Amino acid sequence: MKKIKATVIDYGMGNIWSVTSALKYLGCEVDVSSDALMIEKAQILILPGVGSFRKAMNALISMNLEAPILNAVQNRKAKFLGICLGMQLMGTKSTEDGETKGLGLIPSSVEKFSSAEVADRKVPHIGYNQVHFDSDENLFKGISGNQDFYFVHSYRMLPPDWKAGVSTCNYGVEFLAAYENENIFATQFHPEKSQTNGLKLLDNFLKA
Amino acid sequence: MLKKRLIFTLLYSSGLFMLSRNFRLQAVGNLDWLQRNYDFSRISNYIDELVVLDVTREKRNLDEFCEVLKSITLDNFVPITAGGGVKDVDSARKLLRSGADKIMINSAIFNNSNLAKVLSEEFGQQCVVGSIDLKRSRSGEFQVWSEDGGKLNDVPARELLKRVLKESVGEIYLNSMDRDGTGQGLDLEILELLPERVSKPIILAGGAGNSSHLMVGLEDSRVDAVATANLFNFIGEGLKEARQELVSGGIVLPMWDLEFRTMHEKSRPHSLGSHE
Amino acid sequence: MNNLFWCNNCLAMSTRPRITFDSRGFCNACVWSETKREIDWKSRDQELQELLLKHRSREADFDCMVPVSGGKDGSYVAYTLKEKFGLKILCLTVTPPLPLPLGEKNLRSFVESGFNHISVNPDYEVMRVLNKTGFEEMGFPYYGWLLAIQSIPAIVANKFSIGLVVYGEDGEVEYGGTDETSRSPIFDSNYQKRIYLENGYDKVISASKLTESQLALFSFPDFGKHTKASIDLTHWSYFENWDPYRNYLVAKEHCGLQEADLANSGTFTNFSQNDQALYALHTYLMYLKYGFGRANQDASIEIRRGAMNRDQAKNLVSLYDGHYPEEFLNIYLDYYQMKKREFDLVLDRFANKDLFEKLNGKWMPKFEIV
Numbered sequence: 001m002k003k004i005k006a007t008v009i010d011y012g013m014g015n016i017w018s019v020t021s022a023l024k025y026l027g028c029e030v031d032v033s034s035d036a037l038m039i040e041k042a043q044i045l046i047l048p049g050v051g052s053f054r055k056a057m058n059a060l061i062s063m064n065l066e067a068p069i070l071n072a073v074q075n076r077k078a079k080f081l082g083i084c085l086g087m088q089l090m091g092t093k094s095t096e097d098g099e100t101k102g103l104g105l106i107p108s109s110v111e112k113f114s115s116a117e118v119a120d121r122k123v124p125h126i127g128y129n130q131v132h133f134d135s136d137e138n139l140f141k142g143i144s145g146n147q148d149f150y151f152v153h154s155y156r157m158l159p160p161d162w163k164a165g166v167s168t169c170n171y172g173v174e175f176l177a178a179y180e181n182e183n184i185f186a187t188q189f190h191p192e193k194s195q196t197n198g199l200k201l202l203d204n205f206l207k208a
Numbered sequence: 209m210l211k212k213r214l215i216f217t218l219l220y221s222s223g224l225f226m227l228s229r230n231f232r233l234q235a236v237g238n239l240d241w242l243q244r245n246y247d248f249s250r251i252s253n254y255i256d257e258l259v260v261l262d263v264t265r266e267k268r269n270l271d272e273f274c275e276v277l278k279s280i281t282l283d284n285f286v287p288i289t290a291g292g293g294v295k296d297v298d299s300a301r302k303l304l305r306s307g308a309d310k311i312m313i314n315s316a317i318f319n320n321s322n323l324a325k326v327l328s329e330e331f332g333q334q335c336v337v338g339s340i341d342l343k344r345s346r347s348g349e350f351q352v353w354s355e356d357g358g359k360l361n362d363v364p365a366r367e368l369l370k371r372v373l374k375e376s377v378g379e380i381y382l383n384s385m386d387r388d389g390t391g392q393g394l395d396l397e398i399l400e401l402l403p404e405r406v407s408k409p410i411i412l413a414g415g416a417g418n419s420s421h422l423m424v425g426l427e428d429s430r431v432d433a434v435a436t437a438n439l440f441n442f443i444g445e446g447l448k449e450a451r452q453e454l455v456s457g458g459i460v461l462p463m464w465d466l467e468f469r470t471m472h473e474k475s476r477p478h479s480l481g482s483h484e
Numbered sequence: 485m486n487n488l489f490w491c492n493n494c495l496a497m498s499t500r501p502r503i504t505f506d507s508r509g510f511c512n513a514c515v516w517s518e519t520k521r522e523i524d525w526k527s528r529d530q531e532l533q534e535l536l537l538k539h540r541s542r543e544a545d546f547d548c549m550v551p552v553s554g555g556k557d558g559s560y561v562a563y564t565l566k567e568k569f570g571l572k573i574l575c576l577t578v579t580p581p582l583p584l585p586l587g588e589k590n591l592r593s594f595v596e597s598g599f600n601h602i603s604v605n606p607d608y609e610v611m612r613v614l615n616k617t618g619f620e621e622m623g624f625p626y627y628g629w630l631l632a633i634q635s636i637p638a639i640v641a642n643k644f645s646i647g648l649v650v651y652g653e654d655g656e657v658e659y660g661g662t663d664e665t666s667r668s669p670i671f672d673s674n675y676q677k678r679i680y681l682e683n684g685y686d687k688v689i690s691a692s693k694l695t696e697s698q699l700a701l702f703s704f705p706d707f708g709k710h711t712k713a714s715i716d717l718t719h720w721s722y723f724e725n726w727d728p729y730r731n732y733l734v735a736k737e738h739c740g741l742q743e744a745d746l747a748n749s750g751t752f753t754n755f756s757q758n759d760q761a762l763y764a765l766h767t768y769l770m771y772l773k774y775g776f777g778r779a780n781q782d783a784s785i786e787i788r789r790g791a792m793n794r795d796q797a798k799n800l801v802s803l804y805d806g807h808y809p810e811e812f813l814n815i816y817l818d819y820y821q822m823k824k825r826e827f828d829l830v831l832d833r834f835a836n837k838d839l840f841e842k843l844n845g846k847w848m849p850k851f852e853i854v
Contacts, residue, residue, distance in 0.1 A: 013331075017278065017307045022285055026472075050304065051331040085332070121210070122409050122432070124334035124378045128211045128256060128462045148211060148462035150287055152309070152334045154378075171210065193287045193309065195253060195464045199472075230733075234754040235746045245803065390729070391791025417791035440752045441792045444799030 004206050005029040007042035009069070011059045014048035015192075019083065022192035026203050040068040044206065045078050049085025053094035053110060053155070056085055057102065066103065073105060077183045080105070081205050084153060087179070087186035091157050106179055106186060108157040118172035124154040131177045131189065133167035138208040139180055139187070139201050140167070149177070149189035149197055156188065211460050212426050213256035213433035214451060215411060216442070218242075220276060220292070221264040227439050229389030231341075231357040233263065236439050239279055245443055252284040253464050254447040259312065259381075259435060262292030265356060270299055274306035281307030289337055295323065297330050304331065312381065314339040315354040317372060318361055328376035337411075338377035340369065342398055343385035350401060357385055366401045373402075379409040381435065387415025391441060394425045394434065402430060409433065417441045419453040426459045488775075488839070490854055491660075494784035495797055499774040499839070501682070502661040513660040517788045520725050531669060532723045535716065536571070539647040546574040546600070548648040549641040551633055553577055553759045554591025557652040559739040560731035561720045562599055565650065567738075575601040576640055578632045580760035581611055582815055586744055587759025593740030604636050606701045610694060614702065615762070616820050617692040622684045623769045623834035625816075626762040631685070631702050634676040638715045639701060647714070652731075653721035659781060669722040673704040676717075728756070728785055750807035751778040752800055764809035765816060771806040772835040772847055779804035798853050806849065 006023055010016055010032050023030045023046070033039055047069070049056055060066050072078040082090045082105075091102040094110035102110070113123050128148040133140040149169075156175040159166045169177035169188070179186045185205055191198035219226040219233070225242055226233040237245070252258065260280060262273045273292070281288050290303040291312025300311045311331070316323040317338055327336045341357055342350045342365060350365040361368060372380060384395040394415050402410065412425050413435035425434035436442065442450060455461055489498045492509035504512045540547055550565060552558030552575045565571045577591060595601045611628040618627020637649045656679060657666045665671050677685045689699065696703075720726070732755045735741035744754040749764035750771075757763045757778075764778075771777030783797035792800075809816075817827055832842070840847040 015304060015307070015309050017305055018281065018285075018288075018309065021282060021307075025283055025285075050309070050335055052329065055330070122407055124409075125210070126334060126379060126409050127213055127432070130209060146462055146464065152287065152378075154332070154334055190287070190309070192285055195285050195462070196466065196468045197464070198285055200465075200468055229743075229755075230736075232736075232743060234743060236752075390733075391786060391789070393790075417786075418793045418796060420793075440800055441786075441796050443796075443803060446796050446799055449795055 003027065003029045004044065005031070006044040006046055006206065007031045007033055007039060008046045008048065009039060009065065010034045011056065011063055011065060013051045013056050013059060014086070015050055016048060018192045019046060019048045022199060022202055023206075026199065026206060028206055034063055034065070036064050036068040039065060040072050042072060043078055045069070045072060045080045047080070047082045047086035047089065049083065049089060051085060053085065053088055053096045053102070054098075054100045056089055057100050060089070070103065073184060079183050079205070079208065080185065082186040083192070084188060084190055087188050088155060088157060090184070090186055094155065096155060105184055106157065107160040108176060110155050110157050112155050113171065113173070121172050124152060125156075125171050126152045128194070129169050129171065131167050131169050133178065137165065137167065137180060139178055139185060139204050141204045143197055143200055146197065148194070149187070149191070150193040151189045153188060209460070211256075211462055212431070213411075214422065214426075214454065214461060215257040215259055215433050215435035216255045216447065217259040217261060217413065217435050217437035218280070219261055219263045219437055220273065221262070222266065223272070225439060226263065227389060228263070228437060231385055231388055233265075239276060242280070246439075251447050252286045253466055253469070254451040255286060256461065257287045257289065257433070258284065259289045259291070260308075261290070261312065263356065264292070268293045270302060274302055277303065277306045277308060291337070291339065295321075297326055300327055300331065304335075310335050310337050310378070312337040312339050313377075314341065315359075317375065317377075318352070318354045324376045328378070333376050334378040336377045337379045337381055338372050338375060339381040339383060340372060341383045341385050350398065353385060369401050370403060373406065373408060377408065379411060381411045381413060384414030389438065390415055391417025391438065393417070393421040396424070396428060399428065399430045406430070411435055413437070419450040422450060423454055423457050423459060426454065488851060491784075493794065494787045495776070495780050495794070495801060495853060496660045496784055497774060497776050497780075499836070500660045500776070502656060502679075504663075511660050512663050513658060513784070514788060516657055516663065516666060525724065528723050535648065535669065535718065536569075539716070544645040544647070545572065546644060546646050547571040548650050549574050549576055549637055549644070549646045550650050551576050551578075551637045552591075552594065552601070553580070554587055554594045555757065555759055556732040556735040556741055556755060557728065559594050559735040559741060561650060561652050562594075563734060563738050564720075564724075566599065573600070574644060574646060575599045576637050577601065577603050578629065578636050579603055579605045580629055580762070581608075581615055581626060582761035582819060584759060584761055586742065590741055590758060593742070597739045602640065604640065604701070606632055606636070607698065610698050610702070612819065613692050613694060614688065617688050618684070619820065620830055621688055621691050622682065623773060623830070624682070624684070625765040625769060626760070627681075627684070627688055628702070629762070631681060634673070634680055635702055635704055638673075638717065639705065641715055647716060649715060649717050651717065651719050653726045654719045658721055658726050659784070665719055665722065669718045670716050671719070672717060677704070727789065729789055729791075732756070747804070748778070749809050749811060750804065751782045752804050753782050756782070761812045761815055764807075764812055768807065768809055769831065769834055772831060772840060774836065775839045775849065775851060777805040777807070801853065808846070
């Protein structure tokens, strides 16, 4: 059986090791790349990310990766998964440190959890929390019972207007936990840190 | 609903994993021993997070530590925090590229360096965990020590904690030096040092020997997570049994579908646990 | 083996000599640890004061003698008697046959922390013969030294006109065995011979073929005959809640006690019994005879003090107990002047065949802890 091949985008920010480990565990062939050409040609792309939105966008731009990513996703319809900051980068913009424009692949902006939203809850949102998803969503196929995934973030995106492909999590406010639309997938939580649920989800993504 | 967390802390020193008792270290075994007796790729199903600290008292070797970190984190799909002598962004970055998701800093917080700020600007505040070691003075007052428990900080503990809570750290890891490794239970009185309203997640550590100790910690509303570094007490099936006891005792912790892993691992061509 | 069972609370075994169990299946050590929480220690304090008064009235430079090794237990007793009770104490160590560097360091630190101390070194060869005889006759590899720490303190105390010798704990009461001394503070040489020396004193002495003058320090003179008063032997564990872990913490804090870098042979702790190489052999023989070794004892102590539960202890014991002390083997063979085959044959004789079978040259347990 031919092995599935995925390309993890390395732009200097993100827990490449963990994501790569998880993919390899699932039997996937993994390329870690910051090469524009390679990324543009990839069939399956994964954008991890930990840290500042602005720094991340600046890195993508300075490494000339913004265009290749958009090209691969929008024109060649490569399968794309953004994780955590990676998902946030797919948004329209972020208000962290002033305003920064994102990739625009998800129609939602990135803002900090406000004290009004979270009330007594602590920020950053750290730990396992339940995700509310639709059972016919590709990402969550076969996941029932325990719906916990690992979150670690201070910024969130709110669900865009239409509900299809949108999964949420409640932390005082129902925020966007996962998104899927045709070839575009994203999770605010870390599937590579969410034990068996995360592994299943990654497996679903690879096979979608 | 956000769940509470059970954290296991691994203390590493020059190739060996250690048991600490009141900050005195006893070598327990190397990576091989850890694989055989702790098999983290299996055991990680029973913990919510793993902390790996380089507590080497002599000169630390970051590259070596990173290699060990990679081995430990292979096939482990839990959040990993790494730390021990982190003094700059480059070290932090190396750790993050070796499997760590979060960085723990301790002495750097008290050295007047702005490391916490720099790290959170670079990697995000949620990526930085501030660790504080506390010991009681002869009169019973808590005091903060840094540099592996070697340097006393004159500022009263309550005041210091307030300051740290304002720093650019995402979580606070409170460790009792008096209870460390004793199996006498976590010191909940440490929590009295916290202000009424705490905006960051609090992890309590030091002294947990069995699941009842962990339970008492997790039941407290001021505690978001508990950590144990007791390599002996939780050996073999210890972590699995502890988790089951916590869940039956009413603590809400995620329970994972292990069948997926078992089935998946059965069908894999190469052997599990190999780490080239 | 029929009727083999374990304490329902700790991991003590029914095979342990003189051990008893209550209706819940709790061994007497566990029952005692419960009892200790209810005991009126104040009344025992009263008894202690009376005992001290009795011996203080004699013209002596010291109120009592405390046998020590430099380890946590003796150090704790000495420290407590000196600092808390203000007594003038004389400490005594009988140098072990194969001392370990850490043990010697700890003894030095102990003495330097401020104690009057005598180190007694019985004739090396005499002790060696007694040890070897004890090893061969009774499977007690340091019988001579065990004997010496029973006999010598009283002998020396007598010379200094000290009427009271305060030992640490009675292992019978604290770890399982007869509970006679839990009700009465004073014990005597008959108890020592019957219990600590397992009734083997006469046998070993005669088999050793040593002369009376060679055995001068290994005898139990009847003091009542030769001096005005007798020597009282007592255990500190009668007067205060005995807590090995507390002893460790105090010894560490006040007497300079240092732990080993690694776990000691056959267990997971590093802060106990660091003074002599033969202890590992002693506990290995204990394992072969009865099925429990050092790790089992240490784990049971941990259970009783609430640090771990029984299942956790089982995990540890299955990993650490019953370790053949190969790291000391050459030292043992050299000391006993034996070849390995001869040495192993002695071990074979004492292995309980109901509990163990030899597989590939190793004694393997036929039982599993329940």
